Amino acid sequence: MKLTVWTYEGPPHVGAMRVATGMTGLHYVLHAPQGDTYADLLFTMIERRNHRPPVTYTTFQARDLGADTANLFKTAAQDAYDRFKPEAIIVGASCTAELIQDDPGGMAETMGLPVPVIPLELPSYQRKENFGADETFFQIVKALAKPMDRTKQITANLIGPTALGFRHRDDIQEVTALLSDMGISVNVVAPMTSSPSDIARMGAAHFNVLMYPETAESAARWMERELGQSYTKIVPIGVGATRDFVNEMAALTGVAPYMDETRLRLPWYSKSVDSTYLTGKRVFVFGDGSHVLAAARVAQDEMGFEVVGMGCYNREMARPVRAKAKEMGLEATITDDYLEVERVIEALQPEMILGTQMERHIGKRLGIPCAVISAPVHVQDFPARYSPQMGIEGANVLFDTWVHPLVMGLEEHLLHMFRDDFEFHDAAGPSHHGGHAPAASVEGGPAPQPAASPRDISSQEKITGSDVIWLDDAEKELKKIPFFVRGKARRNTENYAAERGVAQISIDTLYEAKAHYAR
Amino acid sequence: MTELPRLPAAGGCRETPILKQRGQREVFCGLTGIIWLHRKMQDAFFLVIGSRTCAHLLQSAAGVMIFAEPRFGTAILEETDLAGLADAQDELDKVVDELLARRPDIKQLFLVGSCPSEVIKLDLAKAAERMTQRHAPSVRVLNFSGSGIETTFTQGEDACLASMVPVLPDDDQRQLLLVGALPDVVEEQAIGLLEAMGIGPIKVLPAPRASDDLGVGSGTVYALTQPFLGDTHDALTRRGARHLPAPFPFGEEGTTAWLAAIATEFGVSPELFEKVTAAPRARARKAIGQAAEVLHNKSVFFFPDSQLEIPLARFLTRECGMQAIEVSAPFIHKGIVGPDLDLLAEGPTISEGQDVDKQLDRAKDARPDLTVCGLGLANPLEAEGLATKWAIELVFTPVHFYEQAGDLAGLFSRPLRRHSLLKLEAAE
Numbered sequence: 021m022k023l024t025v026w027t028y029e030g031p032p033h034v035g036a037m038r039v040a041t042g043m044t045g046l047h048y049v050l051h052a053p054q055g056d057t058y059a060d061l062l063f064t065m066i067e068r069r070n071h072r073p074p075v076t077y078t079t080f081q082a083r084d085l086g087a088d089t090a091n092l093f094k095t096a097a098q099d100a101y102d103r104f105k106p107e108a109i110i111v112g113a114s115c116t117a118e119l120i121q122d123d124p125g126g127m128a129e130t131m132g133l134p135v136p137v138i139p140l141e142l143p144s145y146q147r148k149e150n151f152g153a154d155e156t157f158f159q160i161v162k163a164l165a166k167p168m169d170r171t172k173q174i175t176a177n178l179i180g181p182t183a184l185g186f187r188h189r190d191d192i193q194e195v196t197a198l199l200s201d202m203g204i205s206v207n208v209v210a211p212m213t214s215s216p217s218d219i220a221r222m223g224a225a226h227f228n229v230l231m232y233p234e235t236a237e238s239a240a241r242w243m244e245r246e247l248g249q250s251y252t253k254i255v256p257i258g259v260g261a262t263r264d265f266v267n268e269m270a271a272l273t274g275v276a277p278y279m280d281e282t283r284l285r286l287p288w289y290s291k292s293v294d295s296t297y298l299t300g301k302r303v304f305v306f307g308d309g310s311h312v313l314a315a316a317r318v319a320q321d322e323m324g325f326e327v328v329g330m331g332c333y334n335r336e337m338a339r340p341v342r343a344k345a346k347e348m349g350l351e352a353t354i355t356d357d358y359l360e361v362e363r364v365i366e367a368l369q370p371e372m373i374l375g376t377q378m379e380r381h382i383g384k385r386l387g388i389p390c391a392v393i394s395a396p397v398h399v400q401d402f403p404a405r406y407s408p409q410m411g412i413e414g415a416n417v418l419f420d421t422w423v424h425p426l427v428m429g430l431e432e433h434l435l436h437m438f439r440d441d442f443e444f445h446d447a448a449g450p451s452h453h454g455g456h457a458p459a460a461s462v463e464g465g466p467a468p469q470p471a472a473s474p475r476d477i478s479s480q481e482k483i484t485g486s487d488v489i490w491l492d493d494a495e496k497e498l499k500k501i502p503f504f505v506r507g508k509a510r511r512n513t514e515n516y517a518a519e520r521g522v523a524q525i526s527i528d529t530l531y532e533a534k535a536h537y538a539r
Numbered sequence: 540m541t542e543l544p545r546l547p548a549a550g551g552c553r554e555t556p557i558l559k560q561r562g563q564r565e566v567f568c569g570l571t572g573i574i575w576l577h578r579k580m581q582d583a584f585f586l587v588i589g590s591r592t593c594a595h596l597l598q599s600a601a602g603v604m605i606f607a608e609p610r611f612g613t614a615i616l617e618e619t620d621l622a623g624l625a626d627a628q629d630e631l632d633k634v635v636d637e638l639l640a641r642r643p644d645i646k647q648l649f650l651v652g653s654c655p656s657e658v659i660k661l662d663l664a665k666a667a668e669r670m671t672q673r674h675a676p677s678v679r680v681l682n683f684s685g686s687g688i689e690t691t692f693t694q695g696e697d698a699c700l701a702s703m704v705p706v707l708p709d710d711d712q713r714q715l716l717l718v719g720a721l722p723d724v725v726e727e728q729a730i731g732l733l734e735a736m737g738i739g740p741i742k743v744l745p746a747p748r749a750s751d752d753l754g755v756g757s758g759t760v761y762a763l764t765q766p767f768l769g770d771t772h773d774a775l776t777r778r779g780a781r782h783l784p785a786p787f788p789f790g791e792e793g794t795t796a797w798l799a800a801i802a803t804e805f806g807v808s809p810e811l812f813e814k815v816t817a818a819p820r821a822r823a824r825k826a827i828g829q830a831a832e833v834l835h836n837k838s839v840f841f842f843p844d845s846q847l848e849i850p851l852a853r854f855l856t857r858e859c860g861m862q863a864i865e866v867s868a869p870f871i872h873k874g875i876v877g878p879d880l881d882l883l884a885e886g887p888t889i890s891e892g893q894d895v896d897k898q899l900d901r902a903k904d905a906r907p908d909l910t911v912c913g914l915g916l917a918n919p920l921e922a923e924g925l926a927t928k929w930a931i932e933l934v935f936t937p938v939h940f941y942e943q944a945g946d947l948a949g950l951f952s953r954p955l956r957r958h959s960l961l962k963l964e965a966a967e
Contacts, residue, residue: 021588021614021615021616021617021620021625021627021630021631021633021634022614022615022617023612023613023614023615023634023637023638024591024594024612024613024614024615025609025611025612025613026594026598026609027591027594027595027598029591030591030592030595030599031590031591031592031595033592034592034595053568053654053686053687053688054564054566054568054687054688054691055566055567055568055569055570055596055654055686055687055688055691056568056592056687057563057564057565057566057567057915058567058568058571058596058599058600058915059595059599060565060914060915060916061599061600061913061914061915062599064914064915064916064917064918064919065914065917065918066599068918069918069919070918070919070921070922071919071922072915072916072919076563077563078563079563079564079687080688081687081688081689082657082686082688082689084688085658085688096562096563099562099896103896114592115590115591115592115654115655116590116592116654116655116658116687116688119621119655119658119659120658143618144590144591144592145590145616145617145618145621146617146618148591
C-alpha cells in the first residue's frame with residue numbers, strides 16, 4: 021500500500037484509451053465499474069476533443085457482481101460492434117474488473133465478431149499509463165501488421181503519437197517536414213491518425229521514426245524483428261538532437277543529410293547579447309525520460325543553463341536518465357512520488373524548473389518559475405497555436421517557453437539596483453506576467469503558506485541544507501537580494517560556511533561567499 | 540403564510556412512469572464528492588483505499604483545482620496487498636499512523652472505500668473502529684464507500700454524511716438541523732433568514748470542525764439542502780429526528796417553499812415570514828428575470844449526473860420559462876424529490892439510470908436548445924451544435940437560496956448567450 025497525493029501517470033487502461041482515442045476505426049470495450057467513465061473527460065475536456073473516446077464501458081455495479089458480469093460484458097461488446105462497426109476491437113479490464121477475473125479477451129474471442137478482436141493484458145496493480153499505451157500499440161501492431169513489399173520511394177512510419185500526448189499533434193507535422201526536406205515520405209503515422217487498415221500496411225515503410233519511446237518502443241522492436249524495419253533512436257528535440265536525427269536518418273537510408281535552417285532561430289536568439297543573463301541559470305529538469313534527456317541537453321548546450329538536478333517518473337527510462345545525469349555530474353531522481361520531487365527541488369533551490377504540471381504546482385508553492393516540458397499536462401498545455409517541441413520550430417518554441425517565466429535581462433539589473441522601490445520590487449515578479457507573477461517567498465508577500473503542505477505527510481525527513489545559523493543582519497541583507505537569485509545565494513553561503521566549519525553566517529560571510537562563487 | 544407555489548393544473552410528474560434503461564452509465568463515482576467535502580470540513584482528511592485509477596480520478600475531476608492543498612490522498616493497493624502477501628489491515632495501520640503523525644491538525648479521518656477495496660472485501664468498518672480506539676480522543680476515524688459499484692457522483696457526500704450520523708452524541712433538545720455541504724456564504728444566508736424568523740438553535744451537518752457541538756435526537760427536525768442525501772435521511776430518521784419534506788431551495792419559489800416548510804414547523808407567523816423574506820424574494824425575482832430572458836421558451840434536456848436534475852428542471856420550467864424534454868437522474872428517491880416532482884408540470888420524459896448511447900440518440904433527435912450533461916459528453920455535443928451546460932459546475936458553485944437564484948439562472952443562460960455572441964463566419 022502506498023500513500024499518494026497526485027500521480028504522474030494514470031492506470032494502464034488509460035494508456036490503452038490514449039491509443040484507441042488517437043486512432044480511427046478502432047473500438048475499445050472496457051470491462052470496468054460505473055465511475056471509470058471519468059476518463060472520457062481527459063480527452064473531451066483537457067484535450068478539447070470534439071468526439072467521445074471510442075470506448076464502451078460495461079459500467080457494472082455491486083448488484084451485478086452477484087449475478088452475471090460476464091454476460092454484461094458480452095452484451096456491451098456486441099452492442100458496441102453493432103453501433104460503431106469498427107474495423108477492429110481491443111478488449112480489456114480496468115483495475116476492478118481485473119479482480120473479478122471475467123477474462124474479457126477470452127469471452128470476446130468466442131463471440132465470433134466479424135472483425136479482429138485484440139485482447140489486452142494490462143496489470144493495473146503493477147504497471148501504469150505509459151506501459152498501457154506501449155503494450156496496447158504493440159498488441160495492435162502485432163495483430164495487424166504483416167511483412168509486405170516496400171514502397172518504391174523511401175518512406176517511414178512515424179510511431180508513438182497518441183491522444184492526450186504532450187504536443188504530439190504538432191510534433192507530427194514538424195517531423196514530417198524534416199523527412200520531406202530529405203525526400204522521405206511518411207507511410208503511416210500511428211497510433212494517432214491511423215486506422216486498423218493503416219496499421220496493416222505499416223510493413224511497406226523502409227524504416228520507423230520512434231518519436232516517443234514511452235509509447236511505441238515495444239512496437240518498434242517488434243517491427244525491427246518481424247518486418248525488418250530499423251528505427252531511429254534519437255528524439256529530435258532541440259537543435260543538436262535535430263541535427264543528429266537528420267544524420268541518423270541519412271545513415272539509415274543512404275540519402276544525403278539535409279536540413280532547411282531558414283526557419284531556425286534558437287541559435288541566434290541564444291547568442292544574441294540579451295540572452296547573456298541566461299548564463300548559468302540553475303535549472304532542475306523532471307518529466308518523462310525522453311523529454312528529460314532532450315531537455316537536459318538543450319538546457320546545457322543550447323541555452324547555457326546549469327542543470328543542477330534531473331530525473332524522471334517512469335522507471336522504464338531510469339537507466340538512460342541515470343547515465344545522462346552521471347555524465348553531467350549529477351545524481352538522477354527516479355521516482356513517481358511527487359512529494360519526493362518537491363523535497364529535491366526545495367533542497368536544490370533552482371532558479372527555474374523544467375517539468376510537468378506537477379512541478380508547476382511545486383514551483384508555484386516555492387516561488388520558482390517553471391516551464392512545462394513533458395506530460396502530464398493540463399488544458400493550457402494544449403494550445404490553439406502551432407507549438408511543437410520537435411524539429412526546427414520545436415527548438416524555437418523551447419527558447420520562447422523556457423525564457424518566458426524568467427525575469428528578463430535589464431529588468432533583472434534594475435531590480436538589483438533599486439530593490440526597495442515600493443512598486444518595482446522583486447516580489448512583483450517579471451513585468452510581462454501582469455498579475456500572474458510567480459510568488460516570492462518573502463514575509464508578507466503573496467507566497468503560499470507552507471503550514472498545511474502535503475509534504476508534511478511524507479515519510480522521509482525533510483532535507484535541510486545545513487545546520488548553520490543566520491545572524492539577523494545577514495538574514496536582512498539576504499532579503500535585499502532579488503527573489504530569483506536569493507535561493508542560490510542562501511545555498512551558496514550555507515555551503516561556503518559549512519565547508520569552512522563556520523557556524524554563524526554574518527554579513528561578511530555572505531559577501532565572502534559571493535566573492536568565492538563569483539563567475 | 541405567504542402564498543405557496545401552485546401545483547400545475549394538468550398535474551405534476553410524481554406519478555409519471557419512469558423510463559429505466561440499462562446500459563453504459565456515463566457518471567462519476569462517489570469519490571468525486573471528496574473534492575468539495577475536504578474543503579468544507581477543515582479538520583478532516585479523506586484517505587481513499589483504492590487503485591491508481593481512484594487517485595487519477597480525483598486529480599482529473601479536480602482538474603482546475605490541481606493547485607489546491609489537498610486534504611485527501613489515496614492509499615494505492617499493490618500486488619502484495621491483493622495476493623495476501625501483506626495483511627492489508629496492517630498496511631493500512633502503517634499508512635494511517637504515518638499520516639496522523641505528520642498531520643496533527645487532523646481530527647476526523649475518513650477511510651473511503653473504492654471499487655477494488657469493496658471487491659476484495661477489505662473491512663474498513665473494522666479498521667475504523669480499531670483506529671478510533673487507537674487514536675482516541677484526538678482523532679475520530681469513520682468509513683464510508685465512494686465506490687462506483689455502489690455510488691454515483693454526489694452519492695459520495697450522502698455516504699460520508701450518513702457515516703457521521705451514528706456517532707453524533709444524543710441530544711433531545713428542540714433544534715433545526717440543516718443537512719448538506721453548502722458553500723459557507725450560502726449556509727450563512729440560510730441561517731440568517733431562519734434566525735431572523737426566530738428559529739433556533741440551528742445546527743449544520745457537516746459541521747466545519749469535528750469539535751463543533753452537534754448532537755441529534757427526538758427533538759431534532761431536519762431539512763435537506765441537497766436532493767442526494769437519501770442514506771443520510773434514513774440515518775437521521777433512525778436517530779429519532781424528523782424530516783421536513785419540501786421542494787429544494789433553488790430559485791425564488793423553491794427557496795420560499797423550503798423556508799415555509801421550516802417556518803410552519805416552528806410556528807412562525809405569516810407576517811414575520813413575509814417581513815423576513817419580502818426583500819430577498821423581490822431581489823431574487825428581479826435577478827432571475829434578467830438572467831432568464833434568453834431562457835424563455837427554450838427547451839432543455841437533462842442527462843443524469845449530479846442528482847440535482849429534478850429540482851433544477853422545476854426551477855427552469857417554472858421560474859425561467861423553459862420547456863423540459865427529458866429529465867433524468869442517476870436514481871430517483873420520491874421521498875426526497877417528491878415535492879419537486881409535484882411542481883414539475885407533466886410532459887417531459889422522466890428517466891432513471893442510463894444507457895448513454897440510446898439517450899444520446901434521443902437528445903440528438905430532440906435537438907434541445909440546452910443540454911445539461913457531464914464533462915465527458917459536453918464538448919462532443921457542442922461539436923454537433925448543441926449548447927450544453929456541464930453539470931459539475933452546479934455542485935461547485937453557490938447556487939442555493941435567494942441571493943444566488945440569479946446566478947443559478949445565469950449558469951444556464953450563459954451557454955445560450957455565448958452561442959449568440961460568437962460570430963465566427965465571414966461578415967458576408
